[in-house]
Amino acid sequence: MGPPKDRGEEWFIEIYLAHYERIVRYGLRRLYDGDVAAEVAQEVFVIAWRRRAEVPQDCLPWLYAVARRVLANNRRDGRAAPQVTLFADVIGGGGRTMVMAQDSLVAVAGVRAALATLPGIDQEILRLIGWEELSLGEAAAVLCCTRTTAAVRLHRARKRMAKALNAQLDREG
Amino acid sequence: MFGVKGIRMLLKAEDPAEGVIIPPARTSVIALIARAEATRDQAAHVRPARPTRRLVLTTAAAALVATVGAGTVLTVDGQESSPITASTPGQVLVPVAYQITNQPPAAGDHLRALASRIGAAPYDTRSGRYTYVRAQYWGGAIQESEDGRYAVSYVEKLQTWIAADGSGHQRTEAGPALYPDMESAAYFAKVTLKVGERRDSPLSAEPDGLEPLPTNRRELAQFLHTTQDPASVTKAVNIVYSRYPVSQTFRAMILTTLAQVPGFRWRGSVTDRAGRPGVAITGTSTSTNDGDKQIVEDLLIFDPKTGALLAHESINNTQHPKLNYYKVFLDYDRTDTIN
Structure with a gap:
């Protein structure tokens, strides 16, 4: 066949x-x-x-x-990236910006730096939604999981991202 | 907390592909189909995938790990003393052997003692516009088989010249392919791999220049992400030594900062992949990847005389020790010229 x-x-x-x-x-x-x-x-x-x-x-x-x-670059959380980019991601040299989010004003300092602190699976689902602009169902297909699982992962990733951003803002006073 | 639209707005501002013009594909559709057909037979012989490649080690590979004793190390620049037999189709990397394998003590006191006795490094007295770092790493980018069971990565030789504003030059040269296990070595020996190449890339200045290394301990601890897991801390130390001129004072500060991080264990004397004697600490981090718990041990090897970082390695200890990544720092200097 x-x-x-x-x-x-x-x-x-x-x-x-x-x-x-x-x-x-x-x-x-x-x-x-x-x-x-x-x-x-x-x-x-x-x-x-x-x-x-x-x-x-x-x-x-x-x-x-x-x-x-x-x-296959997400097992080491960013080590696939060239050294210079890796540095920018971790230290926060990836740029600073202010973003008006849908439901609140979120002051964002080094979004990529915050993203880099998250577990690989959290980063990937946020990137699939944010950069590839996939729906939840499509992201689930990419991650080879059910839509429900993807929804749970997205929820956790959003919480961790918000926490990482807040921690970053706190550090910078 | 932000919704889906919020996520998009947040990330769009940092999209690395935003505004990038993608050139047309270099290979025609017909050539791609021909390539697919040419490798079809090989793909067809792959057995059904097992749950996770990283969680499975063959009997042969497990035996290999078990028989590797202290001092068995793959070194850099082709001077390897590989434990693999002549019949093995490729070189398999094995973790560096530790002096202290069982119940290693906390690293804090040892790191503080090391910090108190380190001396000057040859580059401490040199000056120049650029910080020069020569290093070699493996595991920076992993190529996997279609079913994800087999992996290969190239040794990359890296030279970097970085000025205080972040500008400079980076030269990479792809070395030989090495494998994390024997199955991968056997699999990729049958596959035509891309030929390694040398790349020269200018580095652009960063808008605010390199963020200076903090001069007080509290800020240095933040800089090294000491409130996060050992994987994050070791990565930050790796990056500091990849970009900054690290003076004797900073080397001692880094050691004493690491001494305060809970979780690091002292591994005693080791030999790094370049054959250099060093002292080592390790830290274990756990994470979940696609629902599978991963246990990763990060290793830092320091020069016992200068306190400089000699190597950083990452080992997946989820089941049997398997190398994820290594980087050895071979040369530091200060210079005014890019050679």
């Missing part, structure tokens, strides 16, 4: 054109290296072709899930 008949080169070209850039951006956000991000994206599509029989109709979360696996 081969792949579905509609999973030929035309289908592949279509998803490649539609999603290549997004997968590169996904890699760029986690590796801070455009060349490596492009290599990761190509590997993702190589896998997509090989496993085209398994690729769902709405394939973007599936592609992100493969990209996440290919990157």
